[in-house]
């Protein structure tokens with residue numbers, strides 16, 4: 001039988017990558033990465049010289065199209081696969097990464113009238129400047145007893161759709177008025193490929209308070225937030241919400257030419273990047289916690305029950321795999337926090353020594369940090385360099401390091417940061433377990449498990465659990481390629497559902513990380529200290545971090 005392929009495209013924080021996959025067995029035939037030319041725009045708005053305020057993080061939508069146009073033809077060229085052998089294309093995206101569009105579907109930032117206004121640009125998932133709106137939204141929803149809050153761990157995050165839209169309405173009323181639609185970047189790219197205005201149930205469910213049976217919250221909730229938001233859901237958020245694995249449409253003629261594929265090739269509804277990784281490691285049944293570890297970490301878990309778990313990002317029925325409640329929790333800086341240390345804080349001699357040894361600063365520090373036993377550094381950190389996503393859901397929180405002395409070495413601090421991120425994950429696991437949502441096995445995927453073995457061993461030791469590692473280094477793209485095979489359907493040689501696709505296409509590595517009982521015992525004690533710090537700075541009205549942030553804003557203004 002002729003071979004058939006799908007292409008999964010993973011739109012990450014810094015770059016997008018296309019992966020061409022053989023759907024018979026998930027073999028990854030070719031992949032190609034296109035860095036976003038504009039990267040993450042968090043200091044100066046392009047073309048204007050205008051400085052952005054702290055906590056802003058924007059992107060250029062043209063960069064996403066560059067990924068399509070550069071990487072898709074490239075994987076076809078590298079593999080020699082013919083267009084007629086590609087039966088589907090699927091995308092996954094960071095989320096909530098959203099933008100305002102005009103009535104023709106053009107992002108406002110691409111129009112000369114609006115390009116000077118930061119609110120016209122794509123707000124990346126880690127844009128945290130809508131914290132005020134998120135705080136107010138949470139207060140109002142709580143006062144009104146809105147039942148949706150329980151599905152989001154009790155709080156909506158500043159990273160998500162409604163807070164971000166409300167920030168536009170409050171700070172740039174003209175941009176808000178000019179926006180015909182607000183769209184997730186995932187859905188906008190699908191719109192560009194197919195001409196179909198559809199939304200996917202994954203971003204709508206996790207990021208925009210949409211519920212499969214109840215839809216969006218009622219008008220009076222939005223009106224209570226702000227009269228301008230009154231009809232938001234049937235105007236600027238309109239569009240049919242499609243379940244995962246649906247065929248959003250066929251590739252348009254123009255896009256087919258640009259990408260080198262057949263017109264009409266099935267395009268799947270989009271999915272959040274981290275969520276796409278779940279089928280890609282085969283974790284399609286309850287109790288398997290998948291950690292998508294990169295710039296940030298997303299924790300994904302399936303369950304047969306819906307429970308109120310503190311500070312989770314959300315629980316969405318059928319949100320990852322049909323038939324189960326899909327839970328998401330997360331840490332908003334993981335790789336980013338290590339990168340901050342490596343790029344901003346290590347002394348020059350470390351960078352020079354790493355260069356002399358022909359390795360990256362990460363690898364150099366990892367090797368040296370591995371020489372310490374748990375507890376030997378005397379350091380403890382809170383991993384809140386980009387706020388706390390779970391379980392405190394507060395972007396105003398910031399990083400802490402205690403125990404430093406005149407003798408503290410850079411590799412010890414590096415190790416303390418790795419440990420802090422592991423403690424953050426353990427806290428999340430405990431939040432699930434405390435509510436009776438089972439966590440039986442851990443799976444890790446994303447860039448970090450492949451790059452940093454010490455990190456993974458620390459995670460196994462801190463959580464006291466074995467960690468299985470994805471075989472693919474492109475799990476999100478592989479998951480997107482699986483959903484593409486489902487969107488194509490069995491009639492075209494694809495699959496009828498994601499369980500079938502996962503049974504054939506998912507792989508994990510033979511090697512896993514197992515906890516070392518001696519290390520686990522020491523980490524148990526350190527974790528209890530971590531909890532004290534966590535609760536001191538994160539709960540009970542302690543406002544140290546918020547005050548510092550407020551003062552910084554006021555002094556810089």
Ligand SMILES: Nc1ncnc2c1ncn2[C@@H]1O[C@H](COP(=O)(O)OP(=O)(O)O)[C@@H](O)[C@H]1O
Pocket residue numbers: 012013014015293294295296334335336337338339362363446447448451452
């Ligand atoms: N050896 C390493 N140890 C720890 N962190 C690393 C290492 N190498 C890169 N990183 C960090 O990993 C993150 C990138 O992760 P990756 O999964 O590739 O990307 P993304 O999250 O954008 O999909 C960056 O923040 C980078 O600084």
Ligand SMILES: O=C(CO)[C@H](O)[C@H](O)COP(=O)(O)O
Pocket residue numbers: 012013014093094095096125272273274293294295296297298328330
């Ligand atoms: O919040 C998210 C998912 O819900 C983001 O998509 C995710 O955190 C992006 O991270 P990364 O760049 O590490 O893939």
